[in-house]
Amino acid sequence: MYNILSKKQLSEHVFQMEVEAPYVARARKPGQFVIVSVDEEDGERIPLTIAGADETKGTIRLIFQRVGKATAQMADLKEGDSLGYVAGPLGKPTHLEKFGVCVCVGGGIGIAPLLPIAEALKKAGNRVVSILGARTKGLLILEEEFRLFSDELIVVTDDGSYGRKALVTEPLGEVCRRASKPDFVMAIGPTIMMKFCCETTRPFGIPTQVSLNTIMVDGTGMCGGCRVEVGGKTQFVCVDGPEFDGHQVNFDLMMKRMAAYKDLEQRAYEEYRQHRCKIGLEPRR
């Protein structure tokens, strides 16, 4: 089970996999995530949003960024290998309805979870304006797929190497000021990006949803490690989310919690890279 049917590198640190997980493929809805691990026994549990699924083939599409040891191990897996396990789908699905004009803002790896949601919003009869942002051209993913269904597509890069030189908040602000003001905004990306997207839409009173990817262990409500403050109340991302009203989320607190294991994770990642050097998988730096 959990065979990797195909693997593709989308950018320097971003990988895409098609993984056999028939139950998840059948049950998943846009906005939901899975917990995966490279090792069946003692591997770290990694929450990953589902980027798509093929129900008939029984596969799901995962797009992930190499940020630490566990994701680096996952990136080292090849076609024909298999994951330790895939558990899910988890979290509440996206609430879909015909809002009118929807702006879908994706930043960096956040573009991946945005894809099925934006597609579903289009299917629900909305006019979809997609804004995709990346640090630089080489890090931009899924542009062609968004082009297929978006009524309008705006691409920005921080360094101007591709599309407009801007942060996503700039075109988002412009779209908000249009005569046909958006009715709904969905923003997924780095916490800081989501925070500023919400600050951008707040003065216009446009409902803005964000999808949070906090630290979690079980993903079913049991540990509470993923908790965030929403509207002054504690909410669990895994069972109450992962999507929340962005205008209510305390992003500053969330950012601090996201950094909880930074040092330990950095150390584990560094050790893993050294190990890869030794066995000749990685060039010596």
Added chain:
Amino acid sequence: MSELSKKLQELLDKQQSGRLKPKERLEIPPQEMPQQDPVVRRSNMNEVALGYTEEQARLEALRCLQCPTAPCIEGCPVRIPIPAFIAQIAAGNYAGALEIIKEYSLLPAVCGRVCPQEVQCQEKCTVGLKFKDVMKSVSIGRLERFAADWGAEKAQTPRAAAPTGQKVAIIGSGPGGIVAASDTRRAGHSVTIFEAFHKPGGVMVYGIPEFRLPKAIVHKEIETLRKMGVEIVCNFIVGRTRTIEQLMKEDGFDAVYIGVGAGLPKFMGIEGEQLVGVYSANEYLTRANLMKAYQFGRGADTPIARSRRVAVFGGGNVAMDAARMAVRLGAEKVYLVYRRSEKEMPARVEEVHHAKEEGVEFCLLQNPKRILGHEQGQVVGVECLRYELGEPDESGRRRPVPIAGSEFVLEVDTVIVAIGNGANPLLQQTTPGLKFNKWGNIEVDENCRTSLEGVYAGGDIVLGAATVILAMGQGRIAAAAINEYLAGKRR
């Protein structure tokens, strides 16, 4: 021959000739359980209590007066005929003792270790009452453990009856699920356990630490189930991966037992609970036990805070487990903050005792007011308030009343909140027609039947906060009801 064996022989001879008087039984000193040295065990995960030797077990068994009223049985949630199995141990017939226990409790090696005997069987024990000290009751739990451990290698796989062709789904592989699976499988049904985690065992693997309940014991029970033909599917979240309705309508399950546990940690709602370094006990213990965070960088990849000073909030068994785990993970100072006095603590006396031996500092009649953090959001301390005991409240325990102006700060870098669990909302969100009470617990009748036909439930998701033995008891009741229900459908 050692002193102990000589004495034992004397007493046994007397007993066999019928000359052992109750007075002499009462004169036998309560047998202390050998245990790992507190200093040594502070830095290992191995089991603390080492178990009786044969001689100790038989001496302890001789302390039982074999009183005809046997009030201890009444104190046992699953009604094990306690004096009968103890008599077998005294006679040296350990297989016989285990056979008696197993008829009532499927997991004696677990229950002997984690049951709160001093508020169950041992609370009612005539010997304890004679001494007016429950700690001098016959150590029923230790004897149960002795019999179970003795039989561990000799256990036979129970046989299943002829196949009925009917399918039972068990949701959750904790103590209730294990018992329900075993009992329905023995009746000949095809049984599948669905577990959300990647390893079966429920609270016995993610919650209760190795030093209190070795995982090998749980693995063995799971292996027994597999040998019986029970299928165990991990990484399967009923409600999400498949709903109960899908299991029954599309996948052909004729009955379902829900034993998912409580699984939604409570927080106190005080300032600072979102700071880095604040854990629910569930998270702390899951990282440490299930994910083996104590081996981070040495085979395990799940991190846990490297704590120097820890405050645990709560006074139950889970609070003790968390505090003692923090000690083992290398904390220099571990405070246990509890707002009532030690007498009101719901934890087992043995756990409190062990925690103290290991250097956990008890801050009684104190309660956290807020958690303090520095700019990067890391915990630096807890502001506590002192309390005094007032009038008894509805639980019969004296209500703690805060003393105004008594605030003080405990300097800590980690906080573990162990004040219990609420009900997990997952099944409520995804199972139309299933009735829940206002706290989110599933409503059942005396046979653990829910509002949906063919669906039964037990354990924490029904009782709120239960123990391993209560969950097991409900698993057994539900299994009997399921077997009867399915027999009715066959007719």
